[in-house]
Amino acid sequence: MSPVMNEWLIRLGFAVAGLIHLIPLVGLLGRSALERGYGVDLGQGNDLTILMQHRALLFGLLAAACFAAVLHPSWRTAVGTAALVSMLGFVLIAALQTHGAPIAKVMWVDLGAAVLLGLCMLLHAKTGQSD
Structure with a gap:
């Protein structure tokens, strides 16, 4: 794959992780937004x-x-690590406990995003971009 394509894939992975972590921000609007969202x-x-x-x-x-x-x-290394710890930590906590469908949905979204981000971080490391 070309270096330009690699860079765009890496950027996409971080943008997706950013979007997933941005969604809960609506919770700052109050209780009803939190209850509806989760x-x-x-x-x-x-x-x-x-x-x-x-x-x-x-x-x-x-x-x-x-x-x-x-x-x-x-x-990318520091931020990607923090995002992976966040997402995989939630997946682990949820997987070890009984939970309802709303938590399962968040768990699967986090797992998918973590896999994508992890692959993008590996690609970033392979490209040897400066950290």
């Missing part, structure tokens, strides 16, 4: 909503880093 009931009180909104904010930061890595090859 298909769960956050129960009474605001404590769980606050935790989930903080989670949304952190995913937004990870999304921004993934998008930056699209244009900055030197960021």
Whole structure:
């Protein structure tokens, strides 16, 4: 494969990871957005909503880093590692516990995105771009 095609595939992988981590950012809009987005009931009180909104904010930061890595090859190893830990960590946590269909959906999306990003990181390492 040509170096140009390799670069576009790597960029695509980081952009997809960025988009997947960007989706939860809508949770900053409040409880109803979180419940709708995850298909769960956050129960009474605001404590769980606050935790989930903080989670949304952190995913937004990870999304921004993934998008930056699209244009900055030197960021790719660190950002890709962080995104893989995030996605595969969720997959592992969910796989080891009983969960409903909404969590299963997130788990499969994360697993697919992790495989794509992992392959793109291997391609990045193979191309020898500076880190």
